[in-house]
Amino acid sequence: MEVKVLNESKDMIEFEINNATIAELLREYLNKDSAVVFAAWKREHPTKAPIVKVETKGKDAKKVIKDALKIIVKELDSIEADFKKLK
Secondary structure, eight states: OOEEEEEEETTEEEEEESOHHHHHHHHHHHTTSTTEEEEEEEOSSTTSOOEEEEEESSSOHHHHHHHHHHHHHHHHHHHHHHHHHOO
8 A cells, every 4th residue: 555645744634545445444433532632534536546644633633643543454354364264
């Protein structure tokens, strides 16, 4: 998966990601974090990659994204384990 950082500061990051499903999943989990002031994505045209923007207060924007990704991976691993138990 390709990620291209477009704009970055300590409490804000804007990046392009080539998957709208991942962008939406990330947005959902980012908005659960109390340090996140704003998290959204947009796509200017269906042929263009989504752009995700995250703004934080009191936490580094990259750290917030990494934390959200860890939670997503953990939950997906749990779901995978549950499916493996099915017969």
